[in-house]
Amino acid sequence: MKSYKDLDIYKESKQLAIEVHKLSLMLPKFELYEEGAQIRRSSKAITSLICEGYGRGRYKGEFIKYLVMHMPNVRKQWFTWSFCLKRILLLTKASICL
Numbered sequence: 001m002k003s004y005k006d007l008d009i010y011k012e013s014k015q016l017a018i019e020v021h022k023l024s025l026m027l028p029k030f031e032l033y034e035e036g037a038q039i040r041r042s043s044k045a046i047t048s049l050i051c052e053g054y055g056r057g058r059y060k061g062e063f064i065k066y067l068v069m070h071m072p073n074v075r076k077q078w079f080t081w082s083f084c085l086k087r088i089l090l091l092t093k094a095s096i097c098l
Helices: 008-024 035-056 060-069 071-097
Strands: none
Touching: 008 035, 008 071, 035 060, 035 071, 060 071
């Protein structure tokens, strides 16, 4: 493994960040700038943690320790993303019913 870019988890987190970013732009205007901005920032956080952790440790064990240490951040991001997705789904259903 030459780079963090070779890691499957990096590739998947980057793709997920792009999708979450797109979804956040579907929020209603009153949430777009406040909650939407937070979601867009947090969507990049997991990918950034992978990059930073890879750069800090030369050894696989150190890299894994760094990622495990930041699991609470990942859980927080997941909650934020799932909330955003549910909100968008509810708004979409509501607009279809109108």
